Amino acid sequence: MIMTKLVLFITIITLKIVLSQTQNAILTVYLNKSTTWENKELYSGFTKLNNNSTLEVDCVNLNSNISYVIFQAHSHLYNITLYNNTYVYGSYVKGTNVGLYSSIKPTIDTFFVMNSNAIDLDVYISIHGYSAKDPTPGGCNAEFSVPISPFLQTKYNKDYVLVDAAFPQDILDKNCNSLERVRVAFYQMYIYERNFSKEAYFDGIQKMMTMEYISDNGVFIPDNGLNMRRMLSAYPGTGSIYVAVAFSVANKSAYSVYVPTVSYACSPLEENGCVIFDDxxxxxxxxxxxxxxxxxxxxxxxxxxxxxxxxxxxxxxxxxxxxxxxxxxxxxxxxxxxxxxxxxxxxxxxxxxxxxxxxxxxxxxxxxxxxxxxxxxxxxxxxxxxxxxxxxxxxxxxxxxxxxxxxxxxxxxxxxxxxxxxxxxxxxxxxxxxxxxxxxxxxxxxxxxxxxxxxxxxxxxxxxxxxxxxxxxxxxxxxxxxxxxxxxxxxxxNYGRPPFPPPPRSVRPVPVTIYGATVPSTERRPVTSRNSRSRVITERTALLA
Structure with a gap:
């Protein structure tokens, strides 16, 4: 009887701990903020995400001029999972810099941010609203798992970093048959060298979040013939923030910003992960x-x-x-x-x-x-x-x-x-x-x-x-x-000294003057000092001298 009660007690305590760690939090955000050409951010803020928990984000009071939104979430070093409505294949993306698309018709999606790590995380959430004339970032995706992929993917090795983006979709190109209707520009900004702090990380992301900040802080990455991919030389330990902007060719005022992503070209979580010379x-x-x-x-x-x-x-x-x-x-x-x-x-x-x-x-x-x-x-x-x-x-x-x-x-x-x-x-x-x-x-x-x-x-x-x-x-x-x-x-x-020291041993022919004429000698002999003169042979010189 005592053992049964003890087992029941332990089971109840375990369930309480698990439930307390997996309980969901709810965040309601208001998206009635006015947007400008330089800044289309409707909401931004930090939230604390407990370990093994999920945050539900409900969007209300939408701006009437908004046609669709890009929801993005950023964490430092540890991956999070973002999905909308249901957690099924094609509706979620996992990483440190993730984002999803949602149309407001018939209703805007409910977003969920899941932390599967054993530690609490600070997550930066940003929601951007775009009108119907703006191109859809990642709308003509053909490679990523999510049908519309407004985020960037980065891969790296010891020599280079690869940044990939899905093709954007123009409002007049419903079937993605004319990809040239949209032009994509990539930008980059470096974080201070060897600074892996959370504060520098989020500060850098915020500086590349809107078109106004991108113009001030970003450096244009030229096209290198790889289409929607950029290949950059790796500088391990120096954090770099990448972002892409889709511009409509027909309408110069229409654009959309992809979700910024960050790469250190190494893994700061690993011991000696950012050491270049590790042997x-x-x-x-x-x-x-x-x-x-x-x-x-x-x-x-x-x-x-x-x-x-x-x-x-x-x-x-x-x-x-x-x-x-x-x-x-x-x-x-x-x-x-x-x-x-x-x-x-x-x-x-x-x-x-x-x-x-x-x-x-x-x-x-x-x-x-x-x-x-x-x-x-x-x-x-x-x-x-x-x-x-x-x-x-x-x-x-x-x-x-x-x-x-x-x-x-x-x-x-x-x-x-x-x-x-x-x-x-x-x-x-x-x-x-x-x-x-x-x-x-x-x-x-x-x-x-x-x-x-x-x-x-x-x-x-x-x-x-x-x-x-x-x-x-x-x-x-x-x-x-x-x-x-x-x-x-x-x-x-070397002032006042001979310009070059003599070689210790020379096999070069030594010039000899015979009867006033210089004749090269094939004799191998050590080179004397630079001040010595060649032996002058005249008719008065002894034959055996």
Whole structure:
């Protein structure tokens, strides 16, 4: 008897807990607010959604000028489920930035926001009203599960982010036969770098919610030939808000806004989910660049033979990294290890070349090529995108190599000064690379985006659109300061000294003057000091001398 009562008591308590967690809340919103061309938002506000609970939203007192509404709900990091009337396939959408369409005839839908997570969530709800002349966002959907899909879908990997939207429907195109009647423009806004806070997240969404705010805060994403998809270079850890706007071609005042969506290009909920270099070898190499870059920036020309080895190592490592990535699928540590070994081999060969031949012009040429590569990568990094001609790989790489060679040829004409300049520029960028990584800024992507263009399939369609915020400004100023100071220090160090040190051993022909005529000698012998003169042989010189 006692056991029966105990079991009954435990059952009642369990049912009460379950019911308390799954009970529904009801929110009634009034949609009688007047709309303007810049702002068609009828309602917005935050609500607390308990764990394992559902919020019912009833809309009343509709504005008489409204033909349909777009209901949207946003949560931070955790998925929610939005459905209307009944929870069946084709009536719900799941995600962090979701939205549904509802006509007001014969009556507006009742919306339900469901939190299936084990934690309470703050949910931002916004309802937008549109007239009959406005195009329907996602009205000609052919891919998403909901018949009318006014929301955007984002996918990402370590290299790029994909943003997809369903085709909009024009009021005069009931059967979606003339999709060209509506033009769709995509916009983007960055959240502050490495800021995963809930406040920054919702503040960013609100800044991209209406046409007025989109015009003030959004940056246009050019069309990249993928129709209703935009492909953007990924910057893991930097939150980005995307939104699309459908404009009627016939009626310039008619438009509708899709539900904004957010992507960090990583998963902040996972441990090390937004860490770019997550293996020991990558982190070791990144940290070592601080010391190697500082050395090259201030002492590169003074220790010329060390510079030759390091420049050869960097060139061989980058080329090998690209080639191996194209022919083999290796994880990052193995790929970096192979590239490092090949870079050491190439650096040793380049040092050996100077060791034996000692031709400054040829030796400096590789350093100027590296500066040319960095300059071309910087130009590519800053391009706004949307250049159809540059989407063709043949056009792009031809222009890239031409810029690189032109930069190199201009610099190599001033061998001594250009080598000091190359050391200061390459060393400064290498020195700030780990600083950029630890601060979470994005100057490291000057090189990364170029490597992505070479090895990532279809990256020719990606819009780079790099963020430039206060961290980027700080690292840029530091890089410029290091380059200028490095050039001045090295120029002062080498003032009055020979422009280049002699090679330790030369196999180049040594000129010998015989009876007033200079004759090349094939004798292999060490190079003497620069102040020594060639032995002059005359008729008075002893034959055995």
């Amino acid at each position: 020991a070898l990558s982190q070791l190499l990144c940290a070592s660049l601080l010391f190697i870059g500082t050395f090259i920036c201030y002492f590169g020309h003074r220790f010329f033979k060390t510079e030759m080895f390091l420049v050869g190592l960097a060139s061989g490592g980058i080329v090998t990294f690209i080639l191996i990535s194209l022919i083999a699928d290796l994880n990052r540590p193995a790929l970096l290890g192979a590239s490092l070994l090949c870079g050491i081999c190439f650096g040793s060969m380049w040092l050996l070349f100077y060791w034996l031949y000692g031709i400054p012009l040829v030796s400096v040429f590789l350093a100027t090529l590296n500066v040319g590569f960095l300059f071309s990568a910087l130009i590519y990094h800053g391009l706004p995108g949307g250049h159809r001609a540059l989407e063709d790989d043949a056009n792009f790489w031809t222009l890239f190599i031409v810029l690189m060679l032109l930069t190199s040829l201009v610099l190599v004409s001033m061998t001594f000064v250009s080598n000091i300049l190359c050391c200061s520029l390459l060393g400064a960028y290498a020195a700030v690379y780990p600083i950029d990584y630890y601060l979470g800024s994005n100057l490291k992507y000057i090189i990364i985006n170029t490597v992505r263009r070479a090895v990532v399939p279809n990256f020719n369609h990606a819009v780079l659109s790099p963020p430039f915020e206060w961290r980027d400004s700080l690292v840029t100023l530091l890089c410029v300061g290091l380059a200028i100071s490095g050039f001045l220090v090295q120029h002062y160090q």
